[in-house]
Amino acid sequence: MKKSQVLLIGGGLAVLAGLPRRTEVTEYSIQSEKLTDRIRLAVLADLHGKALSSGDIQRLRSAEPDLVLLPGDLFDYYDRRDDRILEMVEELKDLPLFYTTGNHELERGDEEELKQQLQMRGVHVLSDKAETVVVRGAVIELGGYDCRWKEKDCSARAVNQMFHTGHYRVLMSHRPHWISLYNAVKCDLVISGHAHGGQWRIPFTGQGLCSPQQGIFPKYTGGIHRLHHSDLLISRGLSRTYHGIPRLYNSPEIVIVDLLPGSAVA
Secondary structure, three states: OOHHHHHHHHHHHHHHHHOOOOOEEEEEEEEEOOOOOOEEEEEOOOOOOOOOOHHHHHHHHHOOOOEEEEEOOOOOOOOOOOHHHHHHHHHOOOOOEEEEOOHHHHHHOOHHHHHHHHHHOOOEEOOOEEEEEEEOOEEEEEEEEOOOOOHHHOOHHHHHOOOOOOOEEEEEEOOOOOHHHHHHOOOOEEEEOOOHHHOEEEOOOOEEOEEOOOEEOOOOOOEEEEOOOOEEEEOOOOOOEEOOEEOEOOOOEEEEEEEEEOOOOO
């Protein structure tokens, strides 16, 4: 066998090994003295018009989340078969769903209609506003900041004015790399998506290869990052392709984060 054939076969096997087999459930826990009981959040980011599979819905339900967060790109600019998402929302209507927009909803130009469709199905649409949510006596303020075109279009003052209590503050904001904004926002936890985990990840390192607006070897593609005043949690998202490009060594993920009473872990 020629060397070129060996390399071709080896490359093909490496690609096959890196294709996602199933959706992962990634779990985190965050402690705060502002909390009096556990609140479990599930994060479903970047579905891009593709509904959860029956298996993924079972994984979501098995986690028994108190709140389900949808931080943007629930719908897609290119694939506008929105009925799939709306049917999924109907199936999950027994769970408290909270949504804010991503860049795909912004680019479509019909985001207000999409918001209305979700609200008709019982989704809490957080469009530049926050709601106080009580779970087993524990209280958080949960806000959503609609996606803008650029970070310069955003206002930390406007975000801060969304919140009105001293309870634990969670902000959904789609783009993870707007670090200057998030460092100026008085929140405890920021939840983002958008970066798709870097689409291709270097095996065993977790390093993403490329991300919109961040370029090659981006820093903010997944996991938890500590900022000046808050934690930034980034979901790798659920869409299996990006403009037809499949994920490699980067499984789609449902994120589960437990907010727990107690002192923050350094």
